[in-house]
Amino acid sequence: xxxxxxxxxxxxxxxxxxxxxxxxxxxxxxxxxxxxxxxxxxxxxxxxxxxxxxxxxxxxxxxxxxxxxxxxxxxxxxxxxxxxxxxxxxxxxxxxxxxxxxxxxxxxxxxxxxxxxxxxxxxxxxxxxxxxxxxxxxxxxxxxxxxxxxxxxxxxxxxxxxxxxxx
Amino acid sequence: xxxxxxxxxxxxxxxxxxxxxxxxxxxxxxxxxxxxxxxxxxxxxxxxxxxxxxxxxxxxxxxxxxxxxxxxxxxxxxxxxxxxxxxxxxxxxxxxxxxxxxxxxxxxxxxxxxxxxxxxxxxxxxxxxxxxxxxxxxxxxxxxxxxxxxxxxxxxxxxxxxxxxxxxxxxxxxxxxxxxxxxxxxxxxxxxxxxxxxxxxxxxxxxxxxxxxxxxxxxxxxxxxxxxxxxxxxxxxxxxxxxxxxxxxxxxxxxxxxxxxxxxxxxxxxxxxxxx
Numbered sequence: 001x002x003x004x005x006x007x008x009x010x011x012x013x014x015x016x017x018x019x020x021x022x023x024x025x026x027x028x029x030x031x032x033x034x035x036x037x038x039x040x041x042x043x044x045x046x047x048x049x050x051x052x053x054x055x056x057x058x059x060x061x062x063x064x065x066x067x068x069x070x071x072x073x074x075x076x077x078x079x080x081x082x083x084x085x086x087x088x089x090x091x092x093x094x095x096x097x098x099x100x101x102x103x104x105x106x107x108x109x110x111x112x113x114x115x116x117x118x119x120x121x122x123x124x125x126x127x128x129x130x131x132x133x134x135x136x137x138x139x140x141x142x143x144x145x146x147x148x149x150x151x152x153x154x155x156x157x158x159x160x161x162x163x164x165x166x167x
Numbered sequence: 168x169x170x171x172x173x174x175x176x177x178x179x180x181x182x183x184x185x186x187x188x189x190x191x192x193x194x195x196x197x198x199x200x201x202x203x204x205x206x207x208x209x210x211x212x213x214x215x216x217x218x219x220x221x222x223x224x225x226x227x228x229x230x231x232x233x234x235x236x237x238x239x240x241x242x243x244x245x246x247x248x249x250x251x252x253x254x255x256x257x258x259x260x261x262x263x264x265x266x267x268x269x270x271x272x273x274x275x276x277x278x279x280x281x282x283x284x285x286x287x288x289x290x291x292x293x294x295x296x297x298x299x300x301x302x303x304x305x306x307x308x309x310x311x312x313x314x315x316x317x318x319x320x321x322x323x324x325x326x327x328x329x330x331x332x333x334x335x336x337x338x339x340x341x342x343x344x345x346x347x348x349x350x351x352x353x354x355x356x357x358x359x360x361x362x363x364x365x366x367x368x369x370x371x372x373x374x375x376x377x378x379x380x381x382x383x384x385x386x387x388x389x390x391x392x393x394x395x396x397x398x399x400x401x402x403x404x405x406x407x408x409x410x411x412x413x414x415x416x417x418x419x420x421x422x423x424x425x426x427x428x429x430x431x432x433x434x435x436x437x438x439x440x441x442x443x
Contacts, residue, residue, distance in 0.1 A: 005200055005203065008200060008203060009196055009197075009200045012195075012196045012199050012200065013196045016191045016195060016196060016199075017188065017189075017190075017191060020188075020191060021187050021188050023189075024187050024189055025182050025187060030189050033189055034189065038195075038198070038199055041199045041202075041203070042199055042202035042203045042205075042206055043203075043206065043427070044203075045200060045202070045203025045204075045206075045207075046203045046204070046206035046207040046210065047207075047429055048203070050429065064408065065410045068408065068410040068411050068425065069410065072411075072425055072434070072436075097186040098181075098184075098186065101181065103177055103178070103181055104181060111352060111443050113443065119182070122175060122182055123182040132406075133406070133407070133408055134408050135408055135411075136406055136407070136411040136412060136413035137406075137408075137413060138406075150174060153174060153178075154174060
């Protein structure tokens with residue numbers, strides 16, 4: 001194995017728990033999280049030296065790549081489901097630990113783009129401008145996506161908040 | 168932006184929840200490294216076998232370009248993790264990795280967020296000197312764009328237009344399997360096949376909201392296989408994000424280009440207001 005991949009292996013060991021957790025927030029379930037993390041990391045690893053030259057913070061770079069992959073993957077999944085008609089059945093589907101959390105269930109029903117905006121904002125703590133740059137959309141789009149998402153979440157979980165929606 | 172509203176606090180609490188943790192499988196790291204090695208080997212094989220044949224169609228010498236292996240087109244290996252059932256608190260903070268063997272990053276990427284400025288780290292190095300000295304110059308295996316490629320944009324494809332209602336879109340006769348109106352956002356294939364456009368996304372409220380390109384190219388002749396350099400040349404106002412670039416079409420819509428880590432467009436979309 002080359003030195004480059006030894007180094008990458010160490011990086012993976014250190015960052016995997018955090019990335020899986022982030023993927024869980026992004027996708028809403030452990031299976032998709034594992035799938036997303038593995039796919040993105042393999043891609044990054046095959047270019048590891050190059051990626052490190054390009055960015056001072058590979059972890060942040062990988063999280064943005066995951067958000068974008070999640071959004072674009074969703075379109076393909078929808079297409080495949082349309083073709084296959086049968087959604088994938090997983091016999092050993094584990095119980096979602098958040099099954100009874102209204103907010104988690106509401107999040108799961110958001111379109112991927114809106115969910116990504118929420119995760120980047122409240123999980124990663126990014127600003128509106130940073131989210132816009134991460135997702136390659138305008139700040140206005142981030143604002144409208146976020147306010148749509150917030151309105152949907154409020155609506156779904158009832159009024160746990162009387163506060164104004166400034167997003 | 169009201170940072171302190173209760174819903175925001177609820178979201179932060181949820182994202183902080185220890186149950187969000189997923190325990191990696193013991194061999195997960197090895198599987199990922201093996202996958203990375205396989206991708207790299209395949210790319211090199213492609214570059215080696217394609218180098219001679221494609222030398223004639225190389226547009227720019229000195230670009231670092233690679234094989235066509237988009238992240239999201241890859242079949243996933245069997246899942247390598249099990250959901251966590253532990254009740255011990257996982258470390259919520261990812262340990263910052265260190266890179267002893269790597270050169271320090273360029274000063275321009277010192278910002279905590281790598282995409283906060285146009286000279287984003289997601290943009291590949293394009294200067295001949297830098298990439299050249301790293302001995303990573305490779306020939307692309309992508310053929311030059313066909314002059315006859317179908318054009319997608321700036322506001323639609325053939326008679327299908329962004330913003331068109333489902334009924335109007337259906338009336339063009341271009342949608343396959345368009346028996347029922349979409350209940351939520353749904354992707355439709357075209358009756359002509361998927362060679363040019365992979366699918367069209369229609370939302371109940373916004374009508375046609377996106378086209379996902381396969382072989383089609385923009386009116387500026389950019390498409391899958393184009394390099395970031397070509398993108399920037401075609402669209403000087405290109406906005407960079409990690410893994411993608413976006414530009415306005417001029418009519419309020421956008422082209423979003425998903426780019427591999429080595430700077431080649433792997434697929435792209437024509438998107439109206441992102442309803443979906």
